[in-house]
Amino acid sequence: MPWAGYARDIAPRLTAWSKTATVYSRAYSLSSSTSKSVPGMLSGRYPSELTRTGVFFTRYADENRFFCEQLGEASIPCVAAHAHAYLGKGVAGFDQGFSVWKLVPGITFDPQTDPHITSQKLTPLAIEMLSDKKLTDKPFFAWFHFMDPHDQYKRHEDGPKFGGKPRDLYDEEVHFADEWVGKLLDFIEKQPWASKTALILTADHGEAFGEHGLTRHAFEVYDVLVRVPWMIKMPGAKPRVIDVARSHIDLAPTVVDLLGQPVDKALPGKSLKPELLGALPEARDVICDLPQDDFNKRRRALIHENLKLIAFENDQRFELYRLDDDPSETRNLAKSDPAALKAMVARYEAASSTLTCGKVLGGIRKKD
Numbered sequence: 230m231p232w233a234g235y236a237r238d239i240a241p242r243l244t245a246w247s248k249t250a251t252v253y254s255r256a257y258s259l260s261s262s263t264s265k266s267v268p269g270m271l272s273g274r275y276p277s278e279l280t281r282t283g284v285f286f287t288r289y290a291d292e293n294r295f296f297c298e299q300l301g302e303a304s305i306p307c308v309a310a311h312a313h314a315y316l317g318k319g320v321a322g323f324d325q326g327f328s329v330w331k332l333v334p335g336i337t338f339d340p341q342t343d344p345h346i347t348s349q350k351l352t353p354l355a356i357e358m359l360s361d362k363k364l365t366d367k368p369f370f371a372w373f374h375f376m377d378p379h380d381q382y383k384r385h386e387d388g389p390k391f392g393g394k395p396r397d398l399y400d401e402e403v404h405f406a407d408e409w410v411g412k413l414l415d416f417i418e419k420q421p422w423a424s425k426t427a428l429i430l431t432a433d434h435g436e437a438f439g440e441h442g443l444t445r446h447a448f449e450v451y452d453v454l455v456r457v458p459w460m461i462k463m464p465g466a467k468p469r470v471i472d473v474a475r476s477h478i479d480l481a482p483t484v485v486d487l488l489g490q491p492v493d494k495a496l497p498g499k500s501l502k503p504e505l506l507g508a509l510p511e512a513r514d515v516i517c518d519l520p521q522d523d524f525n526k527r528r529r530a531l532i533h534e535n536l537k538l539i540a541f542e543n544d545q546r547f548e549l550y551r552l553d554d555d556p557s558e559t560r561n562l563a564k565s566d567p568a569a570l571k572a573m574v575a576r577y578e579a580a581s582s583t584l585t586c587g588k589v590l591g592g593i594r595k596k597d
Contacts (some may be wrong), residue, residue, distance in 0.1 A: 246460070248468060271325075310330075346554070395474065448525055451539070478498035512534065
């Protein structure tokens with residue numbers, strides 16, 4: 230993104246908006262695909278801890294507790310609108326606790342691809358939902374999941390043209406989505422409740438364009454797939470950049486805290502409210518968690534300061550990177566720095582041991 234140093238002006242609206250918000254420059258999603266990252270964001274738990282099916286398009290059991298269930302018990306409504314059929318009501322189980330859950334019209338589900346362009350549909354739907362005074366005359370939580378760009382990177386007639394390669398088309402779609410997110414921000418800024426509303430903008434995973442032999446997303450936890458934009462604008466907070474590593478494990482506690490509800494002390498994350506209001510951010514390790522499913526065995530990563538350990542194949546193999554000198558993770562230090570590897574593996578095993586193991590309700594194929 231441009232506010233993180235990308236040379237192309239692919240998101241002018243959000244780049245301008247970033248100057249009014251707290252920007253997390255080292256933010257990480259919980260995993261590398263929507264089916265694993267989103268339920269972690271909604272529950273405040275790592276994906277491996279949740280009861281779920283073992284397929285790629287994972288279904289999460291009702292016994293998992295999502296933060297909107299807690300908000301609903303406090304009479305704080307949660308509403309959402311989405312632009313992918315996997316996120317349809319009752320499909321993945323993400324809608325637990327939401328009083329309103331909608332999809333943009335005209336989308337179909339294809340597990341192999343996503344041909345739809347939807348930002349121009351999602352913003353009007355979001356504005357319609359946020360125009361309901363019965364919702365906005367009291368505290369509420371709203372979530373709008375923009376899907377452009379996703380899988381098929383489409384050209385847009387009125388947008389800038391960067392070229393014909395996949396990354397060029399992706400950037401063109403980012404610019405298109407930025408325009409429609411900007412229109413939603415314009416609407417919000419004009420509402421009487423805007424001055425007392427916190428706005429959170431982030432992504433549930435990254436996208437690869439040949440790095441590590443990867444395209445698109447899922448299946449690994451390299452930074453290109455799990456490092457994401459994250460900005461928060463809230464009343465009383467001065468704009469600034471926070472450079473310590475942060476994870477979406479903190480998102481659920483933060484939302485609950487901002488809405489005046491008690492944060493579950495059993496959750497592994499912490500509310501970001503104090504540092505948003507100026508407190509000194511403490512350094513904390515970050516865990517990225519890609520549970521085993523019918524496509525591949527578990528991957529996890531531990532980020533400690535500027536070191537990153539990746540555990541492959543259910544902890545059978547490790548790679549080690551120094552992110553400050555090698556942000557693209559091209560130089561594996563596992564063999565050349567055995568002392569650092571040993572220390573990071575011990576740190577990883579200690580952190581990993583704190584994660585409870587959720588039940589897997591079938592779906593993982595037996596490998597020969």
